[in-house]
Structure formats: C-alpha cells, structure tokens
Amino acid sequence: MSAEKSWSILHAEPDADNSGWHGDSASRVQLSIPNGVRWVALDAQLFIDQFAPGVFFCCQTPDGLHRFAVPMSLGGKILEVLAVPEDSQSCWLELLSGPGFFQIQSLQLRPLNLLQSRWRFMRRGLRLCLQGTAEMKQHAEVNLWRAITASEQCYRRIGQLKACTPPMPYAEWQQRFEQLTANQLRMIERRLPELLARHGLLLLLLQQSTTVAEDWQRSLLSIEQSLGLSAATAKLTCLLVSDEATLTPHCRLPTQLTTVAQAQQQLAELPDSQPVLLLPAGVALAPVALCWWLEAFDAAAASWCYSDHDFLDQHGKRTEPQFKPDWSQELARSSHYTGDTLLVQAKALLASGWLQPELAVTELKVQQLVLQLSALLPKPPLHLPAVLWHQPLAQRQLPSADILRQQLQQQGIAARVETNAHGLLDIHYPLPEPAPLVSVVIPTRDMLHLLKPCVDSLLHRTDYPAIEVLIVDNQSAEPATLAYFDELAQEPRVRVLRYDHPFNYSAINNFAVQQARGELICLLNNDTEVIRPDWLCQMVGQLTQPGVGIVGARLLFADQRVQHAGDAIGIGGCATHLHFRLPADAPGYMGRALVSQDLSAVTAACLLTPKDLYLELGGLNETDLTVAFNDVDYCLKAGEAGWRVLYTPLALLYHYESVSRGKDDNPVKKQRAAKEAAYMRTRWARQMQGDPFYNPNLNGTAADFRLSAAPRVRKPWPR
Incomplete structure (x- = not known):
C-alpha cells in the first residue's frame, strides 16, 4: 500500500496555489484499503482550518455506515491504529463538518496483522504506565494490568486525551465520569x-x-x-x-x-x-x-x-x-x-x-x-x-431585563439594559462626565495597508469624544509609510513616536505609555479595524465600574469568525482564546461569546486599562515576554492585585490575523515562544492548574467548551 496511491481527495476544490483544499461536510479523503485488511496504521500530518476540528474514519458496509473518531494532536498529527469493519465497501476520512480549508502535508496507510495491532495497543498503554504522570493514568483509567489485559480499550482511552479528539457524547460522558465506586x-x-x-x-x-x-x-x-x-x-x-x-x-x-x-x-x-x-x-x-x-x-x-x-x-x-x-x-x-x-x-x-x-x-x-x-x-x-x-x-x-434594571438602579448604576437576539442581556454602562482622555497605543513597522485602515477607523468611525492616537514607529523604512507619518503630523489627535530599537512588543508599549497624556490606555494592534462606532464608549463604561482594572474587546477575523472572545489560562499548555473561529452570530457555549463577563485574561490586540494601574503593575514584561503572553501576564498581575478583568462583546473590531495557514516553523521563533511559555508556566504555576472561568469538566487541551475526556474535578469523598 504505497503512500502515493493509498488516498485521494473527493468533493473539494484545490486552493489557488495548490497548497490545500476548500470543501464542506461532503468533502472526504478516500482511502484505498485492500480487501481482507482488518487493521491499518494511519500516519498523517494535517491542517484543518475549522472551529473545533474533528476527524472521523468512515466505512460503508452492507449493514450501513460506520463512523469512528480519530484523535489528533494540537499540531495536526495523527498516529492511530484503525479497525476496518468486515465487508467494507469503501473507507474515507471525514475532515470537515462545514465549509473550511484543509491541508494534507503527509498521509500514509500501513496494513497490520492482528499481532501487530495488539502490540501497538499494548505499547501505548505501557508507555503511559512507565512515563505518564499519576494524573494522566487516572484520567485514562490505565494501569499496568489493564494495559496488558484490556489493551485496545486503554489505547482508545489514551487517544481521547489528545487535543483534537471529536466531541464525546454526553451519555457516554455520564457513564464514564458520574459512576461511583x-x-x-x-x-x-x-x-x-x-x-x-x-x-x-x-x-x-x-x-x-x-x-x-x-x-x-x-x-x-x-x-x-x-x-x-x-x-x-x-x-x-x-x-x-x-x-x-x-x-x-x-x-x-x-x-x-x-x-x-x-x-x-x-x-x-x-x-x-x-x-x-x-x-x-x-x-x-x-x-x-x-x-x-x-x-x-x-x-x-x-x-x-x-x-x-x-x-x-x-x-x-x-x-x-x-x-x-x-x-x-x-x-x-x-x-x-x-x-x-x-x-x-x-x-x-x-x-x-x-x-x-x-x-x-x-x-x-x-x-x-x-x-x-x-x-x-x-x-x-x-x-x-x-x-x-x-x-x-x-x-x-432567560434573564429578565426589568429585574437587572431594578438591581442596578438600587446600586446607583444608571446603565441601559437591552435584551439581545439570544434572550441574554446587553449592559450599556454610562460614561463618566467628563469622559476621560484615552491614549490609543499602536505599535507598527511599515505595514501601511493595515495601519491606515486602522487609524482611519479610529479617527472617523469611533464616536468616543476624547481620544489621542500614539503610533509607535519601530524602524519603518518604506517611503509610503514614512509619507503617511508626515501626513498624520497635520492631525491634532495623532502623534508618531519613534522607537529605534530591535522589536520588543512589551518595551514598545511601555515606551509609549510613559509619554501618553490619557488617563486611560488602550493597547491596539495595527491590524485591527473598528466595526462598532461605540466600541470605546462600551469599554470605558465598563472600565469605570468599581473594581475593574482591564477590559477586552470582541475581535473578528475578516471571514466573520471569532478571533478573540477572552482567554482561558492553562488550557492548551499556557493560554488560549475562547470561542476561537466561532461564527460571528453564534452565541457560543451557554451564550458566553455574546455577553459581558469576568475572565482571567484578554488579549492586548485591544485592551483598555488605567494608566496609573499600568505603571503600578510595571506594564508589560519586556524582559521575559518580549513577544507573546505579555498581555496574559499583565492581566494575571492585575487579578493578583485584586482587580477584575472583563470581556465585552459590545466592543467589536476586526483583527486581520491570518487564519488560512498553519503555524510558523521558524526555529528561532519556536525557541523564543517555548521559552516564553515556560516562563508563564513557572511564574503563574498555580493559575495554570485551572482557570476559574473555564469549567474543569470541559476540554483542557483547547478552550472549545467540549466535554473533557479527563475532567479535572475532585469529588468531596475519597475514590
């Protein structure tokens, strides 16, 4: 069974540069499996651009369709033994449950005999017994005896702990995790x-x-x-x-x-x-x-x-x-x-x-x-x-708007409350009088095609009455960009600050905040663009409520899917976005994508905080977190100091971050990212054990709100 002839793509269109495929739920990777083969080893490296991806191995037999979940790592790696039902007429991989993009970087099928398949089952269980943590063994319900006597069951259980395992049915989840000894x-x-x-x-x-x-x-x-x-x-x-x-x-x-x-x-x-x-x-x-x-x-x-x-x-x-x-x-x-x-x-x-x-x-x-x-x-x-x-x-x-209005009025909060399309409540907090000056900090190096729409939307589509824009030029060199900076010199609400040092996202923002005139600081990426004109009014209204130290916005990709709706800590190894790639009009789990809420962290792609608090907490960590996780670190410092972090969906912007390709494999960048993640896991070790705003019964490998195959819940009585 050669790699070149063992599979083909059906019902999908190739990308313009032939790097991948666009398809929908009818798309499939057709597999060529010889008659009589009962076990195959699937070794694949995939990229699936779809919210909550799930891969399924499907076989059509005279008895009907058989569909089996295929576990996949967060990086798209599959290494799995698949059982082929007897009398299978055709077999395929189902990669998409709706419109999406996928790449197949490699895919190989290898037939196995019964002995080879049993050895692979047992090997995975034995490896976990010898190398895994006690917590992992408990979650997978694996011990040495079971790894030998129930090897296939252990193999499947361990596979369910991978990041991209398809959702577990609730009935199965109850059976596995609610039973008492x-x-x-x-x-x-x-x-x-x-x-x-x-x-x-x-x-x-x-x-x-x-x-x-x-x-x-x-x-x-x-x-x-x-x-x-x-x-x-x-x-x-x-x-x-x-x-x-x-x-x-x-x-x-x-x-x-x-x-x-x-x-x-x-x-x-x-x-x-x-x-x-x-x-x-x-x-x-x-x-x-x-x-x-x-x-x-x-x-x-x-x-x-x-x-x-x-x-x-x-x-x-x-x-x-x-x-x-x-x-x-x-x-x-x-x-x-x-x-x-x-x-x-x-x-x-x-x-x-x-x-x-x-x-x-x-x-x-x-x-x-x-x-x-x-x-x-x-x-x-x-x-x-x-x-x-x-x-x-x-x-x-569903919540009552009248009850909330009454309660807010009793607390002296003159907020406007509206019921949204999903029956949940939008709370429009009032602005202080006079409205505090907000300094919007935008780091950039050239990228005029992104920067200009961002600045234009700030100046012409934002209805907040008191704003200054600080563009931090980090060694721009393109003539068009420099000419644009000269043009902006005529705009009284804009200042261009020169930061002529190697790129350090934390240091760039800290440098700008020191020169900001505003009482409030808005950290903003240069690849954002305003959607709702009242986005900043909404954020300031929330920030000026008692105990609130940080407010984050709702950000959408250009294709109208969610890029950011808050962050979860400790999920996927360090921190990750909630409701990532969810359709913009979808309410998300328990409606949480479309309502304001307390969270552990939000992204600095659009983050509002008081200048005094920013300086008091030392700003972004420019020593240990030069590129990534500095926003999460800042939020956790604020939480540690007793301040609340809020997410509001009523502040809505685009964030033109690419979603069409896989991760950057540059070795230097990978090394830097690993070092910064390691710092976060050490500095915030306790917080990484479990985010209070993400239930421990939900998936711990990605913040997608699926049921966890390894719930992190302690019952109040011994096992």
Whole structure:
C-alpha cells in the first residue's frame, strides 16, 4: 500500500496555489484499503482550518455506515491504529463538518496483522504506565494490568486525551465520569446522616407558573433518592411553597404546604448558619446532590453556593449540560448563569429581603435573589463543578431585563439594559462626565495597508469624544509609510513616536505609555479595524465600574469568525482564546461569546486599562515576554492585585490575523515562544492548574467548551 496511491481527495476544490483544499461536510479523503485488511496504521500530518476540528474514519458496509473518531494532536498529527469493519465497501476520512480549508502535508496507510495491532495497543498503554504522570493514568483509567489485559480499550482511552479528539457524547460522558465506586457509595451513606445531624437542612420547593402535579412528584422523589438509605431526616424539612390551597404530594419526606409569608416565618426560626436549598418544582436532584452540597458547603464555610446542571427533554433524557464558571458578577448580570437552584445560609436568605410576603410565589425570581446576594455579601458564592440538578427544558429561564434594571438602579448604576437576539442581556454602562482622555497605543513597522485602515477607523468611525492616537514607529523604512507619518503630523489627535530599537512588543508599549497624556490606555494592534462606532464608549463604561482594572474587546477575523472572545489560562499548555473561529452570530457555549463577563485574561490586540494601574503593575514584561503572553501576564498581575478583568462583546473590531495557514516553523521563533511559555508556566504555576472561568469538566487541551475526556474535578469523598 504505497503512500502515493493509498488516498485521494473527493468533493473539494484545490486552493489557488495548490497548497490545500476548500470543501464542506461532503468533502472526504478516500482511502484505498485492500480487501481482507482488518487493521491499518494511519500516519498523517494535517491542517484543518475549522472551529473545533474533528476527524472521523468512515466505512460503508452492507449493514450501513460506520463512523469512528480519530484523535489528533494540537499540531495536526495523527498516529492511530484503525479497525476496518468486515465487508467494507469503501473507507474515507471525514475532515470537515462545514465549509473550511484543509491541508494534507503527509498521509500514509500501513496494513497490520492482528499481532501487530495488539502490540501497538499494548505499547501505548505501557508507555503511559512507565512515563505518564499519576494524573494522566487516572484520567485514562490505565494501569499496568489493564494495559496488558484490556489493551485496545486503554489505547482508545489514551487517544481521547489528545487535543483534537471529536466531541464525546454526553451519555457516554455520564457513564464514564458520574459512576461511583462501591467505596464512594458507602462513604456517602455514612457521611450524609452526619452532615444532616450537624446542620439540618430546609428545602424550599418553589411553585412555578407552569408547575403541574408531576413536577412536585419528580422533585420530591429525587430528594428521597438523594437521601439514599439515610434515615436521619429529623433535621430535614421540605416546605412546598405554593399559592394553591390544597396540595397532596405522595412521598415519605416530612413536608409542609406553606405560603411565602409562612416560609419566611419558619426561616426566621432557624439557626443563622443552617443551609436552605431552593429549587423550583420540577427540578430533579442528582443522587449525590445533597451529600456533595452539604460536604462542600461545610468545608468552605460559604454563605451561598451554586452548581452545574443540565436539562431534561420531553422523554426525561438528560441533555445540554451547563458547565459553569466560578463566580462572575458580570456574567450573572447578563445571563443569570447560576440557574434557579441554590444552597443559601438562612441568615443570608433572610437578610436579602427576597422573600416578600406580599408576593405570590410565582413572582419570586431567583435571578433577583442572586443579584441581591452578590450585592449584600462581600464573599463570592461557592461553585460546585458537578451536575447536581436536572431542569425540564420547558422550565428554562432567560434573564429578565426589568429585574437587572431594578438591581442596578438600587446600586446607583444608571446603565441601559437591552435584551439581545439570544434572550441574554446587553449592559450599556454610562460614561463618566467628563469622559476621560484615552491614549490609543499602536505599535507598527511599515505595514501601511493595515495601519491606515486602522487609524482611519479610529479617527472617523469611533464616536468616543476624547481620544489621542500614539503610533509607535519601530524602524519603518518604506517611503509610503514614512509619507503617511508626515501626513498624520497635520492631525491634532495623532502623534508618531519613534522607537529605534530591535522589536520588543512589551518595551514598545511601555515606551509609549510613559509619554501618553490619557488617563486611560488602550493597547491596539495595527491590524485591527473598528466595526462598532461605540466600541470605546462600551469599554470605558465598563472600565469605570468599581473594581475593574482591564477590559477586552470582541475581535473578528475578516471571514466573520471569532478571533478573540477572552482567554482561558492553562488550557492548551499556557493560554488560549475562547470561542476561537466561532461564527460571528453564534452565541457560543451557554451564550458566553455574546455577553459581558469576568475572565482571567484578554488579549492586548485591544485592551483598555488605567494608566496609573499600568505603571503600578510595571506594564508589560519586556524582559521575559518580549513577544507573546505579555498581555496574559499583565492581566494575571492585575487579578493578583485584586482587580477584575472583563470581556465585552459590545466592543467589536476586526483583527486581520491570518487564519488560512498553519503555524510558523521558524526555529528561532519556536525557541523564543517555548521559552516564553515556560516562563508563564513557572511564574503563574498555580493559575495554570485551572482557570476559574473555564469549567474543569470541559476540554483542557483547547478552550472549545467540549466535554473533557479527563475532567479535572475532585469529588468531596475519597475514590
């Protein structure tokens, strides 16, 4: 089976320079596999220009189509043993799920016999056992015995840890990662009575406008199942908070039918620290929910907490897992991402003033409670990264603009709130009066075809009233560029600063900031261009909110896909962009591509920060991070100093960074990039262990919000 004749491209058009192919979901790499071959080794080097790439090996047989996921490294390397179904009529690789570009730099197929395939399976497992970390072995569920006796299963599990493995179905994810060992089950049966005896628990089961009898029963049955074999219910009470005069649920729990006023009265009689679980009627608790909640609540001494959840479709099947970030005040305002099931201390719940006796229970919105608690309590809520409740799809709640307006008004924030096309909230914060001067810093070396549209859009398509543009010329030599600089000398809002030293992105920006007159600094790449005229108004409005030190923008490629919607730390080895290459009009995971939120970092391609803070933190690191990661480092320094970093999709610009080719293979640049990444992993070792704004149940090799094949979650009981 020679490399030249083992494959061909179907249903795709070659690029203009024949370096690759443009196609769609019908495109395929047809494979020539001789009859009778049952195993082949695929060795390939690919580049796939598509969001969340996934490669599949497909075989057509008389029984139908067989489709198998093929793991691929972040750099596009595939080295995999594929099983060819018996009676296969044709085999191919599926590279695209929609329109996109791909390159095949190399591709070889080699037939294997049974012994050769088994040896390759075993070799991968043995290598992990001998060279892998304990964490990797645990994630892959591989040990020496299994590597020998279940070699193919171990081989496939290890492959799922590669960066570009196609998404795992949620049902398979549940089966793999939610199952408890016999030891854990015994631990829960022992611990739950202890926790209930120590603190007690009040459950408020809240009637919804859509509640029917089956909803009450679903919730109560799930509570019984979460209690398991525990008989310690003496300090557990379930209040059915309802506007109905009669309600007769069938359950073994101690239940009471109450109004809002009666529930408030019972709450006032509880110890201050007693936990109260709020859940809408119809929500089902996971079997481990009560033990997990109480165990974590007790350990963290939290005043309130929330957890991940998913939805139940019309057939009761679990779907759409909502793997949430840790606390983000801005995301809570714009999306009510916490959901409607919370565990709250009795004292905090009473102090919030949320239980208003004059209201019908269906008028009590948990969104309002979340915003009230966040304003009342100095300590943020605890987030449990586990699916502990399941909500019927029919009860999905979108945030209320009226509730947010009311809460912002109570806090003295005169913001304008609008509901966007996806039912989430856009918050337009007001500008200070007078508007502070913003110094926009643009480093450049020639590149006039990029620089001029950037500057023109700043001067003529930006509606912010107080702006100065600082162009930092780093040894430009082209006559057209120099002539343009002379032309700009006539524009009072523009200054051209000369930086006649070798390229050092950090040093160039630091040099310019020292000479900036503005109270605020906007770092901006020369390959950007304004889309929304109010982009800077939006960023300044957010930056001038209490505790905010940095604001980043939403950046699009020229092909209308997302280049930047915030950064995740520790993902893919150091840091990477969220929602990378997502279509511009797509909401992204949980709508997060299109709402404002707190994050760990944003890119300096468009970053706004106060000048005083920039100088206080030492600016960008011009010693260790001359080119890459200096923006991430600056954001982490700000976070370490107690400042918030925000991303806003309402500041929208183009970023003309190339997306049509692979990475630069220049050895000098690769060495420099590796050194800078190593510095980041050392300087920010703790932060690299897990980004609080990217759930540990999601893919840790790329920030694409796929389910992780190796969740980084610790259960509150031993394995």
